[in-house]
Amino acid sequence: MRTVTSFFGVLIGAWIVQAIHPTLALQLPGPPWNWLLTAGPVGLAASLAWWRSEHPLVRGLGSASLAIASLLSVAATCWPIAVFPVGVDAPHWLNWFGLADPLSSLPFAIAMAAVAINLAVSLGRRLRCGPDRLRFTILHLGLLTAILGGAAGHGGLIRARFIMEEGAKPGDAVTAVDGRRVRLPVALCLDDFVLDRYAPMLLVAEADGSLFRGEVLIGSGAHDLVRGLQIEVTEWLPSAAVVADRPVPFSEPGTNPAARVVIRDVGGGILGDGWLHPPGPYGSELFLALPGGRSLHLDEPRPQRYLAKIRADGVSHEITINHPLRVDGWAIYLLSYDESLGPASRTASFEAIEDRALPAVYIGLGLLILGVLMHLWKPRVAGDRV
Amino acid sequence: MSTVAWWMEAGAVLCWLVAGIAAVRAIRRPGRSDGCYRWLTGLGCLLVVTLLGWLWLALDRPPLRTLGETRIWYAGLSVVAGSLVAWRLGTTSLRLPMLIMGILFLSLNLVFPQALDKTLMPALRSPLFVPHVVVYLLSYAVLGISGGMALWRFIRRHPDPDLPFRLVHAGLPLLTLGLCLGAIWAKEAWGHYWAWDPKETWALLTWIAYVALIHGERGLRERPRLALGIIAGCFVVVLMCWFLVNHLPSTAVSVHTYTRE
Ligand code: HEM
Numbered sequence: 001m002r003t004v005t006s007f008f009g010v011l012i013g014a015w016i017v018q019a020i021h022p023t024l025a026l027q028l029p030g031p032p033w034n035w036l037l038t039a040g041p042v043g044l045a046a047s048l049a050w051w052r053s054e055h056p057l058v059r060g061l062g063s064a065s066l067a068i069a070s071l072l073s074v075a076a077t078c079w080p081i082a083v084f085p086v087g088v089d090a091p092h093w094l095n096w097f098g099l100a101d102p103l104s105s106l107p108f109a110i111a112m113a114a115v116a117i118n119l120a121v122s123l124g125r126r127l128r129c130g131p132d133r134l135r136f137t138i139l140h141l142g143l144l145t146a147i148l149g150g151a152a153g154h155g156g157l158i159r160a161r162f163i164m165e166e167g168a169k170p171g172d173a174v175t176a177v178d179g180r181r182v183r184l185p186v187a188l189c190l191d192d193f194v195l196d197r198y199a200p201m202l203l204v205a206e207a208d209g210s211l212f213r214g215e216v217l218i219g220s221g222a223h224d225l226v227r228g229l230q231i232e233v234t235e236w237l238p239s240a241a242v243v244a245d246r247p248v249p250f251s252e253p254g255t256n257p258a259a260r261v262v263i264r265d266v267g268g269g270i271l272g273d274g275w276l277h278p279p280g281p282y283g284s285e286l287f288l289a290l291p292g293g294r295s296l297h298l299d300e301p302r303p304q305r306y307l308a309k310i311r312a313d314g315v316s317h318e319i320t321i322n323h324p325l326r327v328d329g330w331a332i333y334l335l336s337y338d339e340s341l342g343p344a345s346r347t348a349s350f351e352a353i354e355d356r357a358l359p360a361v362y363i364g365l366g367l368l369i370l371g372v373l374m375h376l377w378k379p380r381v382a383g384d385r386v
Numbered sequence: 387m388s389t390v391a392w393w394m395e396a397g398a399v400l401c402w403l404v405a406g407i408a409a410v411r412a413i414r415r416p417g418r419s420d421g422c423y424r425w426l427t428g429l430g431c432l433l434v435v436t437l438l439g440w441l442w443l444a445l446d447r448p449p450l451r452t453l454g455e456t457r458i459w460y461a462g463l464s465v466v467a468g469s470l471v472a473w474r475l476g477t478t479s480l481r482l483p484m485l486i487m488g489i490l491f492l493s494l495n496l497v498f499p500q501a502l503d504k505t506l507m508p509a510l511r512s513p514l515f516v517p518h519v520v521v522y523l524l525s526y527a528v529l530g531i532s533g534g535m536a537l538w539r540f541i542r543r544h545p546d547p548d549l550p551f552r553l554v555h556a557g558l559p560l561l562t563l564g565l566c567l568g569a570i571w572a573k574e575a576w577g578h579y580w581a582w583d584p585k586e587t588w589a590l591l592t593w594i595a596y597v598a599l600i601h602g603e604r605g606l607r608e609r610p611r612l613a614l615g616i617i618a619g620c621f622v623v624v625l626m627c628w629f630l631v632n633h634l635p636s637t638a639v640s641v642h643t644y645t646r647e
Contacts, residue, residue, distance in 0.1 A: 064601040071601075075594045082587040082631070085639040103582060150580065159577075198505050215387050215503050302505045322512040322575050333577040353577045361579060365566045372559035 003060030004069045007114055011073055014106040018098025025104035027155070031356070034155030038148050041113075042120040049124025062121035070114035077108040112151070119144040135378075139371025146364025153357030158182055160353075161335070164190035166346040170311065174352060184352055185328035186312040193308050195343040197301035200257060200278060202226055207293030218259055218298065228266055231296065234273075235260035242283025247275050254344025256280040259298055263288065272296070281341060301342075308334050308348045319350075330354045387444060387502045394437040395458065395492045401430035402465065402485045402492075409481040423481065427465060430488070434462035447506040450519045453629055454500030459520065461488040463527040471528065471556060479549055483534040487527070514571035518564060525560030526624055528553050529596070533621025536614040545610035550617045551603060558596045565593055584636035588627035595620045 018024055028034045049058045060066065080099050084090040087101070094100045102108055119140055126137050160174040160182055170187040202214035204227045216224040220236040240258035241250035247258035258277040265271055272288045276298035279285040287297045307320040312327060319325050325332040332352045338345035405426035412420045438458060441449035449455040468484025532553035539546060568589070569579040580586060599606075599620055606613035631637060 064604075067601045068598045071594045071598050075591050078582075078587060079591065081582050082584050082591055082626075082634075082636060084635050085584075086636075088639055089635075201503060201505075213501055213503065215501050217504055303508055304505070305508050305511065321508045324574070324577065331577060333575075335576075351577050358573075362570075365569065369563060369566050372562045376556065376559040 001060075001065065003057070003063065004065050007066060007069055007073075011107055011110050011114075014110045015098055018106045019096060022095045022098060022100055024106060025101060026106060026109050027104060028151060029155055031152075031156045034152040034357075037155075038116070038152045042116050042144065042148060045117050046120040046124035049121040050127055053125045053128055058121055058125065061117060062123075062125050063118075066114065066118045067122070070111055070118050073111035074108070074115060077105060077111050078102050112147070116144065116147055116151075119147070135371050135374035137371075138367050139375065142364045142367025142369070142371055144364070146361050146368060149357045149360030149362075149364055153355050153361060156356055158354040159351060160184075161349065161351050163347050163349045164188065164308075164310070166190050166192060170313075184332075185330055188332070188350075189311050190348060191309040191311055191316065193306070193337055193345055193348045195306040195337065195345065196304045197343065198304050200259075200301045201299050202231055202261075202276075203297040203299045204229060205295045205297065213299060218257075222259075226296075227294075229271065229290075229296065230264040230266070230268075232262050232264075233259045234262055240277060240283070242277055242286060245286065247277050247283070247286065250282060252282065252344065254280065254342050255282045256301065257298075258286070261288070261296070263290065263296060281344060303342075306334070306337060308350070329356065387441075388499055391437060391441065391458075391502060392496065392499050394433050395495050398430040398433040398437075398461070399489055399492050399496065401426045401433065402489050405430065406482060406485045406489070409478075409485065412478075427469065427481075427485070431462060431465055434458060434465075434492075438462065441502065445502060445504050447504060448516050448519075449502075450516065451506060451510065452500055452502075453632075454495050454498070455502075456519070456523060456628075457491045457495050459523045460527055460530075461491040463520075463524050464488045464491070464530060467524055467527050468531050471531075471553065475549070475552060477549065480531060480535070483531045483538065487530050487534055509575055512571055512575060514567055514574070518567040518571055521560055521567060522564035525557045525564055526628060528557035528560065529621055529624055532557060533618050533624070536617035536621075540611060540614040540618060543611075545614060547607065547610050547613040547617065550614065551600075551607070554596060554600060554617065554620075558593075558600060561593055561596060565589055584634070584640045585627065585631055588623075588631050592620075592623045592627045595623045 028037060045061065049062055052058055077099065080086050080090060080094055080102050084094070086094075090100065098105055098107060123137065123140055123144060126133060126140070158176050158180075160176045162174045168189060170189040172184045172187040174182055174184060176182050199217040199219050201216065201218060202224050204212045204214075206212070206227070212227050214224040214226040214231070216222050218224070218233060218236075219238075220233065222233045224231050237247055237249050237258040239249065239251045239255045240247040241252075241255060242248075242258075256278045258275055260275050261273070262270060263272040272290055274288045275286045276288065276296065277283060277286040278298050278300040280300070285297070287295050289295050305320065307318050310317055310319060310325070312325065317325050319332060319334040321334055324334070330352055331354075332350055335349045335351050337348045405423050408420065408423040408426065412418060412423060438449055441455070441458075450459065464484050464487040468480045468487075472478065472480040472484075532550045535553070536547065536550040538544075539550070568586075572581065572586075573579040599616060603613075606616065631640070
């Protein structure tokens with residue numbers, strides 16, 4: 001209990017310091033200091049625990065009560081991110097509690113350090129207990145490895161966002177988010193950006209401004225029933241531009257379709273007839289105003305899949321949102337494109353990331369998964385015999 | 387499409403309601419056959435499984451995109467997982483809590499009918515999408531039964547937290563698995579296994595709540611009413627993470643909230 005009380009003392013002290021100096025922000029340094037600062041104390045704590053497993057300080061540092069206290073402290077320091085758009089528009093009073101930037105705050109660092117030390121010490125003690133508690137040893141070891149990998153990796157991480165334009169010359173120099181110029185292991189250029197879209201859906205706007213989307217992907221001869229309106233497509237232009245308030249066939253990447261529809265009420269009476277076209281680079285919106293202040297629109301087609309065809313040192317690759325390109329410890333992710341142009345976009349934005357600590361995180365997650373699966377297979381609750 | 391889904395959901399709710407009545411009668415008159423309960427619970431599950439299978443085929447995507455779709459899974463998983471856990475633990479005490487959870491969440495879909503469409507955003511096109519969400523929903527289902535049961539026992543002054551705790555020991559590993567799968571997927575899709583998005587932070591807070599709970603289990607078992615209150619409270623954190631987060635100011639900067647249509 002004494003350890004928990006002392007921990008709370010340190011935490012409150014850190015909180016006061018942070019509240020007095022709200023701009024105080026902690027960042028882990030780059031390699032090798034990130035590893036020394038994270039793995040060093042943890043390794044030391046684990047060895048100490050192994051060596052003097054029954055020492056009162058070791059018992060306290062590796063106790064379940066410190067686990068609870070440290071975990072709840074992590075929750076108490078990071079909750080503003082869960083509730084407010086921190087960094088964009090968070091309430092000013094968070095400053096008074098030293099929580100304007102929770103993740104770089106002193107109390108958060110203390111809470112995370114306590115979690116790591118507690119895990120390390122309990123593991124050091126646990127290693128003496130033999131295989132009957134193996135699943136908890138594996139699980140806690142996995143957690144500790146993942147937390148250490150995450151913390152150290154955060155210090156050593158290199159991230160660079162960049163935009164490539166179709167046809168531009170290959171390049172390998174990018175600016176990292178911290179302003180450093182870094183070289184990628186390969187020279188990249190964008191050959192083609194491809195965006196496939198779904199067919200559009202209908203949208204009914206009620207007089208009070210609420211919107212209701214149909215269920216059917218609109219195409220030639222499609223029918224849909226939205227908010228009691230029976231809508232039938234009588235003419236369909238898969239790719240159209242709007243000229244003098246009329247849709248005309250026009251084929252260019254980025255053009256939207258247009259649909260001529262007849263709208264009936266549930267009794268079959270005709271309520272309207274005309275063209276619909278979503279707003280886009282090739283013409284303004286065409287919609288139909290209906291009785292009672294309602295209106296019918298053709299929603300903008302939603303993206304289905306997008307991919308960047310790139311060349312890395314002359315070799316062609318495709319990058320999609322769930323398939324980054326991996327080269328030499330770097331991963332290059334496709335982030336976005338020029339959404340105002342849609343399929344006509346000739347640019348795509350990417351993020352290149354080098355995280356040398358990633359294997360540690362994955363090994364940790366693997367052990368954690370193994371441990372929880374073993375626990376799931378043979379759950380044990382307090383009071384049961386191990 | 388949504389009309390067919392509505393009627394199938396209504397059918398399942400009806401089956402489970404009658405099964406619930408049969409379960410209550412079985413408690414009042416022990417020793418009587420519980421065939422009616424079993425058949426109707428099974429029929430309700432069959433309707434939900436058929437609905438999900440049909441939606442998967444008709445929508446040409448996993449029906450896990452909208453909040454309404456996840457509620458169908460949650461209701462089905464509550465009853466299926468509840469029955470499995472009850473069978474494994476050899477208890478009949480889970481019958482009512484699991485049916486109530488199933489009925490409650492399907493009824494939400496009956497009151498707020500959902501539009502169903504085929505679109506699926508590119509980020510969700512990953513082999514990890516289905517395992518991540520299903521494992522999470524399964525853990526929510528188990529933890530929901532645990533929370534519901536704890537609340538019931540708390541109100542009825544029946545302070546025995548053993549079964550709720552056992553369910554937490556099944557739900558927490560699943561929650562952890564869901565969290566890990568989410569991190570691996572996020573790394574693959576966006577390059578960051580943990581980005582402190584509001585939804586991710588709620589997922590961490592939920593996990594912390596349950597991890598803290600089981601680490602305090604030994605002491606809490608000696609104060610059963612407090613234990614029941616805390617177990618019920620932990621499920622409120624799950625609900626925050628699952629959908630109440632949509633109503634917080636932080637939702638404006640989240641990339642993870644379910645679409646509400
Ligand atoms: C999925 C997450 C976790 C699960 C399922 C879990 C499970 C458990 C269980 C069941 C025990 C009792 C084991 C026994 O008596 O042999 C335990 C003990 C313990 N856990 Fe965890 N744990 C988790 C995460 C954590 C975390 C994040 C921490 C650190 C903050 C932690 C620190 C501890 C400590 C210090 C003990 C007491 C060690 C001892 O008495 O030997 N655990 N854990």
